[in-house]
Amino acid sequence: MADTLYLGLADVALLARVRRAPVTMWRRRYASTATPFPQPVATRGAQQLFDGDEVVTWLETTGRGNNPAAREDLAGFAVLADTDLDDPVIFAGLTALLCLSRYTDGLSTVHDDLLDEADEADPDDEFLTAELEALGERLVPLARYCSLRIDAAYHAGAAFEGLMARRRRRARDGYTRTALSAPAVRLVAALVNAIGTDAGINAPLIVDPTGGGGDLLVELARDEGRTVSVALPPGDAPERRLTRRRLRVRGIDYRTLEIDGDGGVVVPEDGVVVLQLPGADDPDAEAAELLQTAEEVLLGNPADRRMVIVGRASTLTEGLPRSARRVRDDIVRTHRLRGIARLPAGLAPFEPRARVALWCVGPAPTMAPGGVPPRTMVVNLSDTELDDIVTADLVTDLVAGMQDVRGQRAHLPRFGRLVGSVELITRLGGLVDAVPTPQRTEPAVEVLARISELRAELAERLAPAAMPGVVARSAPPGTRHTLDDALRSGMLRLLPGHRLDRDLFDAEASVRVLGPPELLGTSPPRSVDRLLLAARHEVARFTEPGDVVFCTAPRPAAVVDVEGGAVVVHPARVLRSKSSELPPRVVAAAISAQPADARAWGSWTVGSIPADQADSLRVVLDELDSHRAALKRRLDAVDTLASTLTDGTASGILDLSQHD
Structure with missing residues (x-):
């Protein structure tokens, strides 16, 4: 059936709000019962697909899973029969239909009406008309499917983000490979807003010169405290069109940037540039090419333009081949690189070995009296967790780096160190290698409280393990099995x-x-x-x-x-x-x-x-496991107390001269 909704096993787990293992267990445990788990009805590659309606009926009948609204949510996790959501044409068409629904009272089920509505919503074909025309005969079935997804997600924007989340889970395309984690996106958004405020721009225009930073733009435009608008370059690159649809479906307006005589974009005076390197359209770009892009954007804008550049640490902060390093040194010599930060691991979730770094670009500071040269705020957060407090303090340090020399002197950075441009250029390794990672120091009162808790824990008496009575058994020895025999039997x-x-x-x-x-x-x-x-x-x-x-x-x-x-x-x-x-x-x-x-x-x-001994043995082994865990907790407490006393004394917040 063309309108049948299919679920893979991973989709069943997501719909039922359980892990994958219980779904596998359901298939085996219920196989011989009156309510067996539904059989697969199709395959796609190596993946088995199940009828979504049958799965939901089974969940309702057996009471399994943790989602009482599974039937209502089905379309949010299912795929349409005979439709590959990973097909770029299908994915683009679905996002276009979801975007179109923002302009209509509901998606039509008539082919020509859908195209007419698309022409009204997008007369210049900037973001959705071509994608809908490319669907051909599949347009109407997919429109019905999109209506179901909207109902399951409550609104088109949430359904759109559900497709984006599915793309992140399954695809290995440019968007997935360049995606940033939520903490990294929030950091960039906070930094852009803070830089705009520092420059006196209360309603900043966020300018994306490449048009591929959809995650960043959506997070930036989410700011409810002030009006934020977005500007994007023209062009029909798929990722640019996807970004436009993503903004439109969320009700975020954007303007199209003008092209200057050199092929670059003209950034308005109230604009703050956000540049992600590499972009989703070219995830394999080399460091030299990425740095040339950054240099072109930097030099193509007035000297007072503020920018945040986020990308691979291997390009922005680490050691480079000579050709790429020469380009980066040229950027440093402009004195407009006002902040550099190497961020913690794990912020590029689909490229686990990749590190992320930040650049803050602003007007070159004037030299202070006495000939003090301009300096850059350099931060190394390689081994620091990026929580809300760290994010706020990092933003404060980097914004302070945007000040003139007097302003930089007036700020005592938590993480950063001010480094002269000459020192940055003459370093043979990375730009942040000479800056130590920050060591977080806790307030003394918190350290003392933890020491008190550990001492109390170690003072408690540890009860011995409860053991049953044990006597000699007169029965013959038990059978021994080889592992091969046990497997065969x-x-x-x-x-x-x-x-x-x-x-x-x-x-x-x-x-x-x-x-x-x-x-x-x-x-x-x-x-x-x-x-x-x-x-x-x-x-x-x-x-x-x-x-x-x-x-x-x-x-x-x-x-x-x-x-x-x-x-x-x-x-x-x-x-x-x-x-x-x-x-x-x-x-x-x-x-x-x-x-x-x-x-x-x-x-x-x-x-x-x-x-007759199996249950007794299980009980005593459980007891011994509990006792072993208690002993391990006590050993861990000893180690923690020793390290707390050592670190506290070394950092100068504890005095061991007084003894109780």
């Missing part, structure tokens, strides 16, 4: 680990990773972003509570994943117990007890637990 099930690209790992992400480093304790915990994982691996599996994750090299090791919901990385594997005779802890203990050079893991043996 169905007592255990083997699941392989995933082969994940290194750029998926992100210390700030939400999904735990279990691989040999985690099993052996040889590296800090790793994690991956759930949405990015789903975009790369349509059939990503997650552990269930009680799964045994094990590896054989460099030595045998195994852990029981009590929580579940982790992703296992090859060469680690999962053993899932299907019999009470082989409890997960017993299997894990048997694997971990193998010699370091043992490799033929199928021949390893594990003892079965008598049926």
